[in-house]
Amino acid sequence: MTSPMQPLLELHNATLGYPDKVVLEHLNWCVRRGERWAITGPNGSGKTTLMRTLLGLIPLQAGQLLRYDREGHTTDQLVASYLPQINQIDRHFPIHVHEVIDSGLPKGTMGRSVRREQVEKLAEAIGLTHLLQQPIGKLSGGQLQRALLGRALASNPELLILDEPLSFLDKSYKESFESLLEQVIRPETTMLMVTHDLHLAKSEYWQTLTLGRFE
Numbered sequence: 001m002t003s004p005m006q007p008l009l010e011l012h013n014a015t016l017g018y019p020d021k022v023v024l025e026h027l028n029w030c031v032r033r034g035e036r037w038a039i040t041g042p043n044g045s046g047k048t049t050l051m052r053t054l055l056g057l058i059p060l061q062a063g064q065l066l067r068y069d070r071e072g073h074t075t076d077q078l079v080a081s082y083l084p085q086i087n088q089i090d091r092h093f094p095i096h097v098h099e100v101i102d103s104g105l106p107k108g109t110m111g112r113s114v115r116r117e118q119v120e121k122l123a124e125a126i127g128l129t130h131l132l133q134q135p136i137g138k139l140s141g142g143q144l145q146r147a148l149l150g151r152a153l154a155s156n157p158e159l160l161i162l163d164e165p166l167s168f169l170d171k172s173y174k175e176s177f178e179s180l181l182e183q184v185i186r187p188e189t190t191m192l193m194v195t196h197d198l199h200l201a202k203s204e205y206w207q208t209l210t211l212g213r214f215e
């Protein structure tokens with residue numbers, strides 16, 4: 001049985017970085033299932049390096065990274081999804097909202113009609129049913145981000161990493177962002193959000209990990 005207090009990730013006395021550069025040292029951190037963490041810190045403090053390390057994209061330089069499955073056993077595999085910054089997306093790419101969401105579904109495990117049903121369910125949850133046939137070039141920033149959130153949620157991830165989700169979005173969208181997450185993210189899904197928005201990071205919804213020092 002999954003308890004929300006079970007650990008998902010643990011770093012013990014970890015050194016993170018690259019062969020030619022140490023970025024973070026002596027890092028101890030435990031992330032439990034269902035927690036919501038905001039990762040803040042000035043430019044170059046290691047936020048992206050930390051996320052890439054947790055995703056297994058770059059190796060630890062020293063120390064230990066433990067990942068746990070739902071039974072509490074250590075594992076190499078986590079079902080993780082990544083919500084990119086919207087400015088990283090090529091808006092001219094000829095793809096429609098339904099294809100964006102579909103691209104997050106596990107490959108080759110479902111028939112076409114089941115996939116379509118899943119896409120429609122996700123689109124409804126994120127409020128994009130009316131835009132399913134729209135090319136992404138015609139979406140507003142907030143709508144594009146919702147489509148990307150739909151894709152990120154399609155694999156039913158245990159861990160969702162949000163990369164500066166509020167950059168490039170206007171104030172009214174920022175205000176509705178947490179309530180959108182509240183509606184569509186299952187309570188047991190763990191979220192890590194990289195942000196420069198200290199106001200957001202300090203809201204009650206998030207626990208905060210601050211890297212480096214703000215001047």
Ligand SMILES: Nc1ncnc2c1ncn2[C@@H]1O[C@H](COP(=O)(O)OP(=O)(O)OP(=O)(O)O)[C@@H](O)[C@H]1O
Pocket residue numbers: 018020021023041042043044045046047048049050
């Ligand atoms: N591939 C790499 N090889 C060597 N050093 C790198 C590499 N990628 C990043 N760095 C360095 O590691 C440090 C941390 O970078 P990182 O991108 O993790 O910071 P960040 O907190 O995400 O920054 P920002 O807020 O600007 O996005 C920086 O000094 C950066 O120059």
